[in-house]
Amino acid sequence: MLDLQATPEEEVPPRFSLPPKSALLIGAVGFCAVFAEGASLDWSAVYLRDVLDSSAGVAAASTTGFTLTMAVARLAGDAVVNRFGAVRTVRVGGVLAALGGLLVVLASHPVMAMGGFALLGLGIAVVVPLAFAAAGRSGPNPSQAIAGVATITYTSGLIAPSAIGTLADATSLVTSSAW
Numbered sequence: 001m002l003d004l005q006a007t008p009e010e011e012v013p014p015r016f017s018l019p020p021k022s023a024l025l026i027g028a029v030g031f032c033a034v035f036a037e038g039a040s041l042d043w044s045a046v047y048l049r050d051v052l053d054s055s056a057g058v059a060a061a062s063t064t065g066f067t068l069t070m071a072v073a074r075l076a077g078d079a080v081v082n083r084f085g086a087v088r089t090v091r092v093g094g095v096l097a098a099l100g101g102l103l104v105v106l107a108s109h110p111v112m113a114m115g116g117f118a119l120l121g122l123g124i125a126v127v128v129p130l131a132f133a134a135a136g137r138s139g140p141n142p143s144q145a146i147a148g149v150a151t152i153t154y155t156s157g158l159i160a161p162s163a164i165g166t167l168a169d170a171t172s173l174v175t176s177s178a179w
Contacts, residue, residue, distance in 0.1 A: 019148020022139035026131050027152025029090065033127035034153050036097055036120060038160035040066050043173070044117050047104070051173050054110040062110070066117040073125030086130050097123030105174060128153060 019027060044066055045059040054062075081089050100119030107113035135149035136142045167175065 023148035030131035030153030031156040033124040034156040035160040042161040069118040069121035077126035093123040
């Protein structure tokens with residue numbers, strides 16, 4: 001039987017606590033990456049099919065390409081971070097993701113949009129793992145910081161698909177993609 005009673009020298013962890021301040025900015029960066037990932041995974045095929053009038057096969061290939069690009073970038077991520085550092089990698093990744101998003105919105109052909117989604121995946125691939133690593137090095141209680149970053153970051157995965165859909169319903173899928 002597992003004894004959950006704290007000994008006198010141990011402090012009982014709280015059942016709930018707000019993320020430490022050190023986790024808020026890191027969590028915000030992770031939030032943006034997961035938002036872009038969730039939106040791309042859930043809406044890229046719809047975007048290609050409905051906005052760019054592509055076939056169902058090409059639309060599905062867009063989602064596959066995005067996922068493949070993210071996988072390759074994550075596998076290569078350690079080498080990139082070791083060479084350029086975590087901060088520079090996230091900054092350059094942010095620029096690549098923004099350029100990818102811009103390419104998607106400006107695309108007049110499915111291949112351009114697929115390239116944009118691929119760039120977006122390349123740019124955000126290592127952000128979440130780096131956010132967790134940064135949280136583990138921040139503040140006096142790394143486990144609380146990691147839990148806070150995870151909560152903030154993965155909340156985005158719940159919000160992104162419906163936020164994009166709601167905005168697209170109110171305006172257009174092109175407008176919601178630019179957001």
